Amino acid sequence: MFQLDQFIAKFVTKRANSMFEQDLLRNKEKLGLAIKDKEVLVIGGAGTIGSSFIRALLPFEPKSLIVVDINENGLAELTRDLRSEPGLFVPDDFVTYPMSYADPVFTKMFIERGGFDIVANFSAHKHVRSEKDRYSVEALLENNVIRARKLLDLMVNYPPKHFFCVSTDKAANPVNIMGGSKKIMEEMIMSYSQLYPITTARFANVAFSNGSLPAAFMERLNKIQPLSAPSDIKRYFVSPEESGQICLLACILGKSGQVYFPKLQKEQEMSFGEIGINLLREFGYQPLICSTEQEALAAVADLKNGSKNYPIILSSSDTSGEKPYEEFYTPTEVVDLNIYEALGVVTNLRPKSMTEIDRLFVKLQSIFESSEATKADIVIAMKEFLVNFDHIEKGKSLDSKM
DSSP states (O other): OOOHHHHIIIIISOOSSOTTHHHHHHTHHHHHHHHTTOEEEEETTTSHHHHHHHHHHGGGOOSEEEEEESOHHHHHHHHHHHHHSTTOOOOSEEEEEESOTTSHHHHHHHHHTTOOSEEEEOOOOOOGGGOSSHHHHHHHHIIIIIHHHHHHHHHHSSOOSEEEEEOOGGGSSOOSHHHHHHHHHHHHHHHTTTTSOEEEEOOOEETTOTTSHHHHHHHHHHHTOOEEEESSOEEOEEOHHHHHHHHHHHHHHOOTTOEEEEOOOGGGOEEHHHHHHHHHHHTTOEEEEESSHHHHHHHHHHHHTTOOEEEEEEEOOOSTTOOSSOOSSOTTSOEEOSSSSSEEEEOOOOOOOHHHHHHHHHHHHHHHHOTTOOHHHHHHHHHHHOTTOOOOOOSOOGGGOO
């Protein structure tokens, strides 16, 4: 029987154990003191990273766990999963709410509970694919930046002991709007970091996370459809379990204003094509490398007639916002690699003033309200705020490809 966790360990991360195992063991007492009998709110907890954070948190026995997510089905599956895992602690006060954290009802719930000791926000547009036109970009910025600020303002009157908001490696020298939005988010939360403790984390691709290309491979296999992957893009990967552990360590142990990232080496990068080819072989197929979608679709007919040659398209990347390499920090950022075994820390981010944040918000709102505004206008406003935002525009989105 195929075991995804084993496949990830063998072919993707190439680690039998979590890379954060030692950091978790060394800080077990600190984590326990900070979490036990505390009230916890997880926003976006039905997703891969949010649910992994919850699994990493629960062994430390929080008093309550409130999970908010717009994915009602995902919350139901999360509950079934947690309740079905032998020996996993689930507090008596465990409630899932299918709502947006931008909804008035969320604010009502938050205030009536008097805030939380620990708040972790995983709600985000996370895909480069989300960048298409002015409407998709506005929705992305609304979720990743504007709604996030409403949450920050809400917590001013109910300051948590720990607040964590997930970022991305694509925020380091961003070339796409998703990465740029996360860099704006980093700048924004740092402006609040003197009011209550705030940390964030940039990390690699989470192997087989919801909506990712490797997860799409599984969907394609189930539907007997061709696999497709870029041939010239390499990425770092962590397992779903490791993604939750990164966030837990950063959330609980980090000092306010710090950015965390995994200490991965260049030789640990791999391509999506490699993952797809290994996955096909694991399922007993012989990968059939195709150069066009037509060639791959033609091969599906043979596949349905019993052929073991499974089509996979490997093509060069030609869409907007695709960065050919990954980085977790920039040359201007001061990094400490000695605090943790497997985590690096950016320590010198200087928060922008609230005046600068306000100016950006006014500019974005003006663009959003204009019927003449374009995606390019939004990019210009972002570049004015982010001096290192070098947007790659190719006039083509991932939705135009298989």
